[in-house]
Amino acid sequence: MADTTRSFRDAGLLGFIIALSVLVQILNPSFLSLENLADMAKNTAILSILSVGMMLVIITRGIDLSIGATLALSGMVAASTVAMWRDTHPLVAITLGIGIGLACGSIVGVLVARGKVLPIIASLGLMNIFRGITFLVSDGKWISANQMPASFKGIALSSFLGINALIWIALIIYLLAWWFLTWNRMGRQIYAVGSNPESARVSGINIERTLYWVYTLMGGLSGLAGVLWVSKFASAQGDTAMGFELSVIAACVLGGVSIAGGSGKISGILMGTLLLGILNNAMPLVNVSPFWQTFIQGLIILIAVIINALVKRRAVRRTMQKRNI
Amino acid sequence: MELQQPFSLKRFFLQWEWMLVLIFVAVNVINMNLSPYYLDAEGLRDATMSFLDKAFIVLPMVFIIILGDIDISVASIVALASVVMAVSFQAGVPMAAAMVICLLVGTACGFVNGWLIVRFKELSSVIVTLATMIIFRGIAYIILEDQSAGKFPAWFKFLGWGYIGEVPFMLIMFVLAVLFFSWALHKTAFGRRVYSMGNNVTAARFSGINVDGIRILIFTVAGLMSGVTALFLTSRMGSTRPNVATGYELEVITMVVLGGVSTSGGKGRMIGAVIAVFLIGYLRYGLGLINIPAQILLIVIGSLLVAAVLVPNFKWSPRAR
Numbered sequence A: 001m002a003d004t005t006r007s008f009r010d011a012g013l014l015g016f017i018i019a020l021s022v023l024v025q026i027l028n029p030s031f032l033s034l035e036n037l038a039d040m041a042k043n044t045a046i047l048s049i050l051s052v053g054m055m056l057v058i059i060t061r062g063i064d065l066s067i068g069a070t071l072a073l074s075g076m077v078a079a080s081t082v083a084m085w086r087d088t089h090p091l092v093a094i095t096l097g098i099g100i101g102l103a104c105g106s107i108v109g110v111l112v113a114r115g116k117v118l119p120i121i122a123s124l125g126l127m128n129i130f131r132g133i134t135f136l137v138s139d140g141k142w143i144s145a146n147q148m149p150a151s152f153k154g155i156a157l158s159s160f161l162g163i164n165a166l167i168w169i170a171l172i173i174y175l176l177a178w179w180f181l182t183w184n185r186m187g188r189q190i191y192a193v194g195s196n197p198e199s200a201r202v203s204g205i206n207i208e209r210t211l212y213w214v215y216t217l218m219g220g221l222s223g224l225a226g227v228l229w230v231s232k233f234a235s236a237q238g239d240t241a242m243g244f245e246l247s248v249i250a251a252c253v254l255g256g257v258s259i260a261g262g263s264g265k266i267s268g269i270l271m272g273t274l275l276l277g278i279l280n281n282a283m284p285l286v287n288v289s290p291f292w293q294t295f296i297q298g299l300i301i302l303i304a305v306i307i308n309a310l311v312k313r314r315a316v317r318r319t320m321q322k323r324n325i
Numbered sequence B: 001m002e003l004q005q006p007f008s009l010k011r012f013f014l015q016w017e018w019m020l021v022l023i024f025v026a027v028n029v030i031n032m033n034l035s036p037y038y039l040d041a042e043g044l045r046d047a048t049m050s051f052l053d054k055a056f057i058v059l060p061m062v063f064i065i066i067l068g069d070i071d072i073s074v075a076s077i078v079a080l081a082s083v084v085m086a087v088s089f090q091a092g093v094p095m096a097a098a099m100v101i102c103l104l105v106g107t108a109c110g111f112v113n114g115w116l117i118v119r120f121k122e123l124s125s126v127i128v129t130l131a132t133m134i135i136f137r138g139i140a141y142i143i144l145e146d147q148s149a150g151k152f153p154a155w156f157k158f159l160g161w162g163y164i165g166e167v168p169f170m171l172i173m174f175v176l177a178v179l180f181f182s183w184a185l186h187k188t189a190f191g192r193r194v195y196s197m198g199n200n201v202t203a204a205r206f207s208g209i210n211v212d213g214i215r216i217l218i219f220t221v222a223g224l225m226s227g228v229t230a231l232f233l234t235s236r237m238g239s240t241r242p243n244v245a246t247g248y249e250l251e252v253i254t255m256v257v258l259g260g261v262s263t264s265g266g267k268g269r270m271i272g273a274v275i276a277v278f279l280i281g282y283l284r285y286g287l288g289l290i291n292i293p294a295q296i297l298l299i300v301i302g303s304l305l306v307a308a309v310l311v312p313n314f315k316w317s318p319r320a321r
Helices: A001-028 A036-057 A067-084 A091-113 A119-138 A150-157 A165-183 A187-197 A197-202 A207-233 A244-254 A266-285 A288-322 B009-013 B016-034 B041-066 B073-089 B096-118 B125-144 B154-161 B169-186 B189-199 B201-206 B210-235 B246-258 B270-289 B294-314
Strands: none
Touching: A001 A288, A001 B125, A036 A067, A036 A165, A036 A187, A036 A207, A036 A244, A036 A266, A067 A119, A067 A150, A067 B294, A091 A150, A091 A165, A091 A207, A119 B246, A119 B294, A150 A165, A150 A187, A150 B009, A150 B125, A150 B201, A165 A187, A165 A207, A165 A266, A165 B201, A187 A197, A187 A207, A197 A207, A207 A266, A207 B154, A244 A266, A244 A288, A266 B210, A288 B125, B016 B169, B016 B270, B016 B294, B041 B073, B041 B154, B041 B189, B041 B210, B041 B246, B073 B096, B073 B210, B096 B125, B096 B210, B096 B294, B154 B210, B169 B189, B169 B201, B169 B210, B169 B270, B189 B201, B189 B210, B210 B294, B246 B270, B246 B294
């Protein structure tokens, strides 16, 4: 029963995306050009990388508001490093960023898993702390494009088989996440912890360890995203990606990840980020005033979550009716 | 919920609020030693006007968090109310009426939040207010685009800058608001109902409490108080833009949580949040005097917040958690 509801919901979201695309295509024929699609995918890559981590967090009934600050901190450290030692290999910069992200994430993880602090509060506090540290690291200055060596800026510019590196990285992360959530023991345990912590504990799952790793993984992905972000925009600032965590949460919610925990699929967040990406890309193309874009985005998020709620409600009612017969 | 227990001096002084008072005193002593200009009665008095604007939202936010909910749309409501007030004043509405419009817009936004949360119980208040946060801010952008609006009459400045006798008008209003909200939370049946909803909403409903009505009312009041904040903030700034008050929601939630209100609902007192308002406000004022950048303050506030929620989880706390 739940499966049919979910596939019905997925189909609804897919239908909405297709309808939106057709509408935009009619209004502006350059929308479905290969060039524009590649551009859109590239601009959505960082959002989709972060959505994977955020989905894991939300499945465990948590939320992580600190990822924007983690992203800024690791991006800033990576950029400062390559600005100081200009012949640093890009892979070293990426590893450094991921390492800092993992460290930030593990602090959130310790607070949530060991300290029993509510995720929203722990990550809110650490968001402030990480932002402050970003400022300390940079001494309040920006790292601009001409301070970065070409090799570092090249991370986001390079391409393989004609497809941009950012898109490749996002694809690989999606494949890994799909494997992790479908075939890995820890991945399955994440669902168990989220859908019913009590029975997960009774069946011998180490909830604390699972939570710790979920937040650490989220941090690592934010660290990676930080390096990619700084390389893509060729600028690292103290307020990089401020508020970006809310877009990531919105993408997950659009993709049908339930904030109550326990449910969420890779295909769902793929569509959620795709929808946000299309909105961001298409609204300028069809000459929607930039001042309307925030409102339209918010409205679509609200409508999507309401439809989600109504569909769930109908499913519950139908199951109840079946039981009566 | 706190049960009636025999009075114990030890328990009385082991409360989180005393911890806050201690930190507050420490902050003031440190500030005093760091800057010779800190301990100046007029300076300390006028400093309250720079941080009290958002404090008006802290009061209803205590209710919301005791319910176990959260409202992250308040800053967007402030922006929207402020923008609508400025635009209607420029369109020829008298200033007094524009101020009423500001409060009405805030109230309406709050009602929308409450209605959506009650109507769609499957959605948590985080999600609903996340969406309305984007929507309200979006409407403010549609109305004013990248312009700013202002040129208010001179008397409007009184709200944010004026004194009655020697005391800032804003401080008087805040004290009155604190008295009212503390009374409502701690001395009325309504307040007890809010606590019981925060502890167990199902039990509260079965004992005949109108849980939906109370939730809508509290979110509506949060909207109204966001309108009040919009009035004071706009008066202090003299003009308004669609991006005003960005980040207020997180500051307000930080103050409430630092004040010892538990985000899992059902626990906390008004006095703690009020102490936290002054604690953070004077911390910012003191650090500003010695030219410490605001971002260092972020680290301090974040650490305080994490410490505030970690400390009660250790066993020495007498309050059962």
